[in-house]
Amino acid sequence: MITVRGLARQFTLRGRTVDAVKGIDFDVAAGELVGFLGPNGAGKTTTLRMLTTLLRPTRGSGTVAGCDLLTDPQGVRRKIGYVAQGGSTWPESKVGEEIELQARLYGLSRAEARRRGALLAERLDLAGLEQRPAKTLSGGQRRRLDIVLGLVHEPQLVFLDEPTSGLDPQSRANLWDHVRRMRAEQGMTVFLTTHYLDEADALCDRILVTDDGKIVAEGTPDELKAGVAGDAITVDVADRAAEAAEVVRRLPGAHDVTVVAETVRLRVPRGDSVLPELLRALDSHRITMTSVKVNRPTLDDVFLSLTGRSLRDGEAASPAMEATHAA
Ligand SMILES: Nc1ncnc2c1ncn2[C@@H]1O[C@H](COP(=O)(O)OP(=O)(O)OP(=O)(O)O)[C@@H](O)[C@H]1O
Numbered sequence: 001m002i003t004v005r006g007l008a009r010q011f012t013l014r015g016r017t018v019d020a021v022k023g024i025d026f027d028v029a030a031g032e033l034v035g036f037l038g039p040n041g042a043g044k045t046t047t048l049r050m051l052t053t054l055l056r057p058t059r060g061s062g063t064v065a066g067c068d069l070l071t072d073p074q075g076v077r078r079k080i081g082y083v084a085q086g087g088s089t090w091p092e093s094k095v096g097e098e099i100e101l102q103a104r105l106y107g108l109s110r111a112e113a114r115r116r117g118a119l120l121a122e123r124l125d126l127a128g129l130e131q132r133p134a135k136t137l138s139g140g141q142r143r144r145l146d147i148v149l150g151l152v153h154e155p156q157l158v159f160l161d162e163p164t165s166g167l168d169p170q171s172r173a174n175l176w177d178h179v180r181r182m183r184a185e186q187g188m189t190v191f192l193t194t195h196y197l198d199e200a201d202a203l204c205d206r207i208l209v210t211d212d213g214k215i216v217a218e219g220t221p222d223e224l225k226a227g228v229a230g231d232a233i234t235v236d237v238a239d240r241a242a243e244a245a246e247v248v249r250r251l252p253g254a255h256d257v258t259v260v261a262e263t264v265r266l267r268v269p270r271g272d273s274v275l276p277e278l279l280r281a282l283d284s285h286r287i288t289m290t291s292v293k294v295n296r297p298t299l300d301d302v303f304l305s306l307t308g309r310s311l312r313d314g315e316a317a318s319p320a321m322e323a324t325h326a327a
């Protein structure tokens with residue numbers, strides 16, 4: 001559904017050049033739900049604007065929904081939906097009119113435009129607001145209107161740039177449900193950016209991690225989490241913690257073993273499968289364990305280790321990182 005090779009974009013602003021996207025390659029299969037994640041300024045929006053033909057690449061090539069990005073931008077536009085990061089509604093026009101106009105731009109009949117508009121407005125909780133000028137909507141309502149506008153023509157491929165930023169938890173959950181449903185019912189392909197790692201984790205089949213204009217990792221949420229850090233195991237022992245550390249160090253795949261007071265921490269590729277062996281090993285050395293905990297890494301751990309930055313805005317480090325430092 002999407003194939004991109006060596007896609008790059010450079011901006012020149014007052015004599016200064018910025019390489020916003022530095023030659024990226026990736027593929028998205030039909031029906032896939034792919035998350036494009038990265039810190040602020042990584043080049044996500046720039047990539048989306050190239051894929052939606054709003055911005056010409058400086059270098060590289062690609063096909064989107066079967067149409068060539070460079071030679072058939074019209075074809076691309078007809079087949080996709082796009083919800084921009086900043087939104088794109090006219091402040092003065094009425095919500096219902098805006099939805100209908102958008103649908104008709106894509107060639108739907110008036111009746112069909114109304115039918116789909118009403119259904120989407122209902123699903124994204126905008127019903128009853130059709131007569132209101134867009135400028136009177138709250139931030140979250142306006143964001144939901146942006147999303148309706150991007151989806152009303154039921155495109156086979158949709159690009160969503162931070163669709164849920166500014167939405168309350170209830171509205172986020174509604175949108176997730178809606179995206180999942182459209183994929184199930186229509187086999188729609190979705191390419192989205194988000195700063196919410198729980199969202200990427202819950203929603204995406206696959207994640208592309210980008211930083212500084214390049215793709216730095218790719219995989220399912222589970223693969224990314226397993227590849228980076230492994231599961232963290234925390235064992236509290238009654239005494240002889242140093243000896244316990246030596247015992248667990250010999251477990252298959254164990255690494256990053258640390259001891260603080262009576263607590264031993266380690267990382268292993270799969271915590272649940274190592275646990276029985278760990279218990280037997282400590283037992284055979286007659287070391288008494290008082291508690292044991294297995295934590296799966298979060299996507300935020302993945303980000304920290306890949307980009308050195310937490311994905312969450314304005315946060316220098318995740319709580320996990322601070323805990324490590326404190327220890
Ligand atoms: N029109 C432009 N002119 C000059 N520089 C630009 C322009 N658009 C984007 N940039 C720069 O390109 C880089 C990538 O920007 P982009 O908007 O793609 O990042 P992003 O990953 O979407 O970030 P965010 O998470 O904040 O939305 C940034 O350094 C940005 O300042």
Ligand SMILES: [Mg+2]
Pocket residue numbers: 044045046085161
């Ligand atoms: Mg952006």
